[in-house]
Amino acid sequence: MLSQRVAGFGATVFAEFSKLAQEHRAVNLGQGFPDFDGPAEIKQAAIDAITSGVNQYAISQGALALRTAIAKHARRFYDQSIEPLSQVVVTSGATETIFDAVQAFTDPGDEVVLFEPFYDSYLASVQLAGAVPRYVELRAPDASHPTWWFDERELEQAFTPRTRLVIVNTPHNPTGKIFTRDELELIGRLAARANAVIVSDEVYEHLVFAPARHVRPATMPSLADRTLTISSGGKSFSFTGWKIGWGLGPVALVGAVQKAHQWVTFATASPFQAAIARALELPDSYFSGFVAEYAARRDFLGAALTKAGLEVLPVEGSYFLMARTGSLRKAGEDDVQFCKRLIVEKGVAAIPPSVFYSAAHAPRAHGLARFAFCKTDATLQEAARRLTGGSVLG
Numbered sequence: 389m390l391s392q393r394v395a396g397f398g399a400t401v402f403a404e405f406s407k408l409a410q411e412h413r414a415v416n417l418g419q420g421f422p423d424f425d426g427p428a429e430i431k432q433a434a435i436d437a438i439t440s441g442v443n444q445y446a447i448s449q450g451a452l453a454l455r456t457a458i459a460k461h462a463r464r465f466y467d468q469s470i471e472p473l474s475q476v477v478v479t480s481g482a483t484e485t486i487f488d489a490v491q492a493f494t495d496p497g498d499e500v501v502l503f504e505p506f507y508d509s510y511l512a513s514v515q516l517a518g519a520v521p522r523y524v525e526l527r528a529p530d531a532s533h534p535t536w537w538f539d540e541r542e543l544e545q546a547f548t549p550r551t552r553l554v555i556v557n558t559p560h561n562p563t564g565k566i567f568t569r570d571e572l573e574l575i576g577r578l579a580a581r582a583n584a585v586i587v588s589d590e591v592y593e594h595l596v597f598a599p600a601r602h603v604r605p606a607t608m609p610s611l612a613d614r615t616l617t618i619s620s621g622g623k624s625f626s627f628t629g630w631k632i633g634w635g636l637g638p639v640a641l642v643g644a645v646q647k648a649h650q651w652v653t654f655a656t657a658s659p660f661q662a663a664i665a666r667a668l669e670l671p672d673s674y675f676s677g678f679v680a681e682y683a684a685r686r687d688f689l690g691a692a693l694t695k696a697g698l699e700v701l702p703v704e705g706s707y708f709l710m711a712r713t714g715s716l717r718k719a720g721e722d723d724v725q726f727c728k729r730l731i732v733e734k735g736v737a738a739i740p741p742s743v744f745y746s747a748a749h750a751p752r753a754h755g756l757a758r759f760a761f762c763k764t765d766a767t768l769q770e771a772a773r774r775l776t777g778g779s780v781l782g
């Protein structure tokens with residue numbers, strides 16, 4: 389009964405791990421959503437929108453108040469000049485903008501460059517469009533690379549005459565990498581040579597830990613004309629369930645995404661658009677407090693994992709942390725088996741990073757685990773107690 393497009397999609401590992409975590413009453417550091425709500429005044433803004441009658445379809449491209457707030461936010465944080473009517477499109481989460489963009493910029497057989505590991509919806513979107521992924525491996529830090537890195541030749545070779553799109557994610561899920569200006573320049577040069585569009589997924593734009601600095605590719609003159617920037621209210625304001633995402637950039641790119649969006653979801657939840665418009669106008673102190681809290685969470689969980697015997701890799705941004713499972717890993721154990729054992733023996737759930745790799749490259753994730761630190765102090769403390777108390781795993 390199934391179409392070939394969906395036949396290859398299994399149930400996600402996230403669902404399996406959430407179930408296993410529940411069964412074992414594990415502290416869930418698996419899925420990437422906060423176990424707390426965003427600011428009370430923003431919740432109130434959504435409630436007010438509902439009670440004041442903002443309950444019918446929004447304009448397909450996004451409520452004007454939200455598009456205006458997105459443009460102002462781009463000016464405030466990146467000194468970007470964005471025209472709300474023609475250069476912003478609002479979608480059901482960043483996930484939909486990604487899907488729409490792949491639909492808008494590829495025909496079947498066209499190629500999309502993906503850095504691997506990748507946020508899992510990229511590959512699904514590429515496959516659903518009938519396009520072909522070309523992978524570039526992000527390699528773990530080593531003696532000569534302080535952060536995750538890629539081989540320039542491998543990137544060059546991933547571009548072919550059929551390349552239409554390259555997806556960059558900075559700060560990056562699951563590694564916490566932030567792409568440097570030089571790396572982005574190179575991506576831009578290759579994209580220009582292939583006349584490809586760059587999609588820059590920046591949903592973690594406000595989770596950047598000093599001394600790392602976020603470079604928005606669209607602010608670089610050599611990339612600006614071909615870059616669609618994507619972000620979301622879910623991560624920056626801790627309302628992932630509202631699914632308000634957006635794309636911004638050159639009129640032609642936004643217009644193309646809008647063409648797909650009008651037939652994918654048409655429009656997205658009106659009251660939540662109103663509330664996220666308010667959120668984007670929160671004062672600078674909100675954003676600095678937000679990242680400071682997350683830096684503390686990263687440090688706390690990192691210390692607990694180190695004490696438990698894992699090797700924590702550097703995290704420059706996002707709310708994920710990758711760790712080498714090192715000596716805690718049993719001989720021959722893959723990342724899925726390790727993470728299952730962590731749930732059963734320690735009562736702590738992490739995500740096996742092979743879900744962020746193509747099937748052929750899944751073994752690259754063996755020996756790694758991804759932990760989410762978008763959790764309350766109480767949750768993180770309980771995880772730390774379980775990880776460091778009692779017998780050490782393995």
Ligand SMILES: Cc1ncc(COP(=O)(O)O)c(C=O)c1O
Nearest residue numbers: 420481482483507561620622633
């Ligand atoms: C890199 C990345 N992009 C996009 C998303 C999804 O964003 P949204 O919830 O707005 O669809 C996520 C969520 O985990 C993510 O990690």
